[in-house]
Amino acid sequence: xxxxxxxxxxxxxxxxxxxxxxxxxxxxxxxxxxxxxxxxxxxxxxxxxxxxxxxxxxxxxxxxxxxxxxxxxxxxxxxxxxxxxxxxxxxxxxxxxxxxxxxxxxxxxxxxxxxxxxxxxxxxxxxxxxxxxxxxxxxxxxxxxxxxxxxxxxxxxxxxxxxxxxxxxxxxxxxxxxxxxxxxxxxxxxxxxxxxxxxxxxxxxxxxxxxxxxxxxxxxxxxxxxxxxxx
Amino acid sequence: xxxxxxxxxxxxxxxxxxxxxxxxxxxxxxxxxxxxxxxxxxxxxxxxxxxxxxxxxxxxxxxxxxxxxxxxxxxxxxxxxxxxxxxxxxxxxxxxxxxxxxxxxxxxxxxxxxxxxxxxxxx
Numbered sequence: 380x381x382x383x384x385x386x387x388x389x390x391x392x393x394x395x396x397x398x399x400x401x402x403x404x405x406x407x408x409x410x411x412x413x414x415x416x417x418x419x420x421x422x423x424x425x426x427x428x429x430x431x432x433x434x435x436x437x438x439x440x441x442x443x444x445x446x447x448x449x450x451x452x453x454x455x456x457x458x459x460x461x462x463x464x465x466x467x468x469x470x471x472x473x474x475x476x477x478x479x480x481x482x483x484x485x486x487x488x489x490x491x492x493x494x495x496x497x498x499x500x501x502x503x504x505x506x507x508x509x510x511x512x513x514x515x516x517x518x519x520x521x522x523x524x525x526x527x528x529x530x531x532x533x534x535x536x537x538x539x540x541x542x543x544x545x546x547x548x549x550x551x552x553x554x555x556x557x558x559x560x561x562x563x564x565x566x567x568x569x570x571x572x573x574x575x576x577x578x579x580x581x582x583x584x585x586x587x588x589x590x591x592x593x594x595x596x597x598x599x600x601x602x603x604x605x606x607x608x609x610x
Numbered sequence: 611x612x613x614x615x616x617x618x619x620x621x622x623x624x625x626x627x628x629x630x631x632x633x634x635x636x637x638x639x640x641x642x643x644x645x646x647x648x649x650x651x652x653x654x655x656x657x658x659x660x661x662x663x664x665x666x667x668x669x670x671x672x673x674x675x676x677x678x679x680x681x682x683x684x685x686x687x688x689x690x691x692x693x694x695x696x697x698x699x700x701x702x703x704x705x706x707x708x709x710x711x712x713x714x715x716x717x718x719x720x721x722x723x724x725x726x727x728x729x730x731x732x733x
Contacts, residue, residue: 432717449715
């Protein structure tokens with residue numbers, strides 16, 4: 380099966396080259412989406428002849444990742460893997476993540492920080508509580524269990540690539556797509572991964588904004604789950 | 611209401627109306643967006659000319675003074691307009707996102723084709 384690794388990149392001049400080298404080592408096809416970076420990311424991509432798409436505006440992580448899905452759809456990839464450009468994700472897990480899709484046991488597989496008890500990923504307490512609340516809410520609304528609701532390390536099959544290239548949320552894409560795919564009855568699996576603390580750059584969710592983030596996501600969750608059909 | 615004040619209001623509204631129409635003509639405001647302002651202008655003129663009717667409406671609704679009703683109606687009108695603007699901004703954001711994505715994909719396609727052509731020539 381044809382596998383594409385989608386790497387969104389926004390101001391990642393310090394880590395992007397390293398990330399791409401890691402992916403090159405796995406022999407999977409990849410595409411870097413430069414989301415209107417203000418630093419030297421684009422220059423680095425061009426100088427090193429890295430396969431990339433360049434978005435002339437900054438359109439946010441959701442739009443950037445969706446561009447990757449559009450590219451995957453156009454070029455007939457069977458599996459797409461999201462992989463962060465900031466060095467947080469470990470390429471060794473890609474093989475595990477796509478295995479269940481190759482064997483057609485799942486439509487989407489999420490690399491999760493929380494299915495392992497001994498997971499050493501220390502996120503902030505507030506963030507952890509937030510993710511737990513989202514997980515509980517998903518369970519109530521759809522009966523699905525997804526522990527790591529905000530993980531951006533995930534793989535999807537062709538049927539979901541087709542959905543995502545057409546319709547992908549700009550805001551809070553991971554939790555929102557988890558909910559809408561669960562609502563439609565897709566098979567979703569979680570497998571354990573370890574993630575590194577980001578060395579450079581800021582998470583798109585910092586601790587001050589966490590409460591605001593949570594409020595918005597919960598609101599969006601309720602709106603999506605109580606509006607019938609047309610999603 | 612003193613006649614001087616009525617004339618002043620009608621005159622200001624007419625100037626505003628002319629300004630709106632001028633913008634439509636210059637294509638800086640499309641007719642769909644201009645409609646609400648044209649209706650507002652006409653509405654204000656009608657209100658000013660038939661104050662007695664509105665005073666009795668206010669009275670029947672239990673609103674003590676006409677100015678209170680004016681503020682109330684104006685407030686609702688503005689909320690309606692602002693809500694529509696935020697909705698339009700969201701729709702336009704979506705469109706910009708789409709265009710940005712298409713540009714990136716097209717540029718890539720052009721580049722790939724250029725490389726292919728070069729390779730064909732050298733072969």
